[in-house]
Amino acid sequence: APHLRGGHFEILAAGKEKKPLLTYASDWDSPENAADFFADYQKVLRSKWKRCEISNSTETLLAGQGDNGYFVTRLSGNVVTSVEGLETPGVR
Structure with missing residues (x-):
């Protein structure tokens, strides 16, 4: 992705059952590309x-x-973030 300035993801064990929780962030060179x-x-x-x-x-x-729990994906300026695998809704 030529317009991607950087990104990071992490998979954590969440909740009592230690289900996978994905956190993701990417930084783009412009709000339009984000x-x-x-x-x-x-x-x-x-x-x-x-x-x-x-x-x-x-x-x-x-x-x-989704299949592995709740998710929240956001766009804020040049940045896209996502959390996937939440046990409860992150947004109502």
Whole structure:
């Protein structure tokens, strides 16, 4: 990705059952390129699980529940963040 300035992800063991929790952040060279990636990542989320139920969707937020728990993905300026595998909804 030529417009990506940097990124980081981490997989943690969360909750009593130690289920995987993915945290992700990427920094882009412009808000427009970050928005393009945010739109593309929404498609990835919708296709990577057998079940993907969206509970909240705006220009800067996508939240819902996938096969491995709840997720929240946000766009803020040049940065896209995502947390996937939450035990409870991160946004109502």
